[in-house]
Amino acid sequence: MNNNYEGHDLKGTILRLERSSIYDGDGYRTVVFMKGCPLRCQWCSTPESQNYKIEEAEGNTYGKIMTVEEVLKEVRKDIPFYFHSGGGMTISGGELLSQAEFVRCLLQRARWEAIDTAIETTLFGDWETAEPILRASNTVFVDLKITDDEKHREYCGVSNKRILENLKRAGTMNADYRLIVRTPLIPGVNDSEAELERIGQFCAQLTNLHHFQLLPYHRLGTDTYRKLGRPYLLKDLRAPSADHIEWCREITGKYVKTVI
Numbered sequence: 001m002n003n004n005y006e007g008h009d010l011k012g013t014i015l016r017l018e019r020s021s022i023y024d025g026d027g028y029r030t031v032v033f034m035k036g037c038p039l040r041c042q043w044c045s046t047p048e049s050q051n052y053k054i055e056e057a058e059g060n061t062y063g064k065i066m067t068v069e070e071v072l073k074e075v076r077k078d079i080p081f082y083f084h085s086g087g088g089m090t091i092s093g094g095e096l097l098s099q100a101e102f103v104r105c106l107l108q109r110a111r112w113e114a115i116d117t118a119i120e121t122t123l124f125g126d127w128e129t130a131e132p133i134l135r136a137s138n139t140v141f142v143d144l145k146i147t148d149d150e151k152h153r154e155y156c157g158v159s160n161k162r163i164l165e166n167l168k169r170a171g172t173m174n175a176d177y178r179l180i181v182r183t184p185l186i187p188g189v190n191d192s193e194a195e196l197e198r199i200g201q202f203c204a205q206l207t208n209l210h211h212f213q214l215l216p217y218h219r220l221g222t223d224t225y226r227k228l229g230r231p232y233l234l235k236d237l238r239a240p241s242a243d244h245i246e247w248c249r250e251i252t253g254k255y256v257k258t259v260i
């Protein structure tokens with residue numbers, strides 16, 4: 001195989017590669033977690049993905065430098081599993097738009113090799129950077145956390161203006177990817193009737209939307225905060241009950257097909 005394609009030797013900072021995931025797209029997925037994220041969601045379950053630099057804590061190293069071709073070499077090992085399960089490669093984060101050129105080259109080459117591609121992003125970045133990445137993806141998962149800008153700043157550390165603008169463009173442009181919008185359901189933060197109504201109404205205008213998904217809050221990742229010496233601000237929060245999750249699903253379900 002000719003490995004002198006565009007960007008083959010570009011270097012990226014990878015948090016880790018996870019094989020045989022069944023949660024990040026169709027079939028068995030090889031998930032490439034990129035390091036670095038400009039958001040600081042208080043419920044983030046992968047705090048080790050947030051910093052751009054490689055970190056060391058309690059004998060663990062979080063992150064390593066790899067080239068596009070080195071990542072693809074690992075991904076190709078799983079091709080037999082993709083074939084039988086309809087799987088492929090998913091790029092996640094952190095926020096993948098933080099290393100956009102690396103991600104674009106990786107996705108485009110994977111597609112060229114007929115590997116199914118999916119991305120998980122907040123769309124917090126420039127549209128010009130995001131668009132080619134979206135177009136190189138078969139499935140696009142976008143996190144929509146909170147519609148209220150002030151609250152978004154408070155709980156996620158940044159304004160949501162660019163996220164909402166980009167999501168509207170991604171959801172209405174002429175495109176051939178499957179768009180799935182996901183909202184992490186955080187008790188007391190975005191699970192009120194008014195907020196869920198706004199999320200449902202926003203998603204209803206996205207003509208590319210395949211479906212909407214609620215991701216109930218969980219406490220995974222709290223031990224990593226301790227290892228990294230960072231406070232976990234939501235330590236008293238409990239996971240929502242099954243009844244409450246169903247109540248939330250009914251509200252957004254008035255506007256868009258909602259799955260849990």
Ligand code: SF4
Binds near residue numbers: 038040093094095122
């Ligand atoms: S966008 Fe994702 S990776 Fe970034 S802080 Fe929020 S939950 Fe964590």
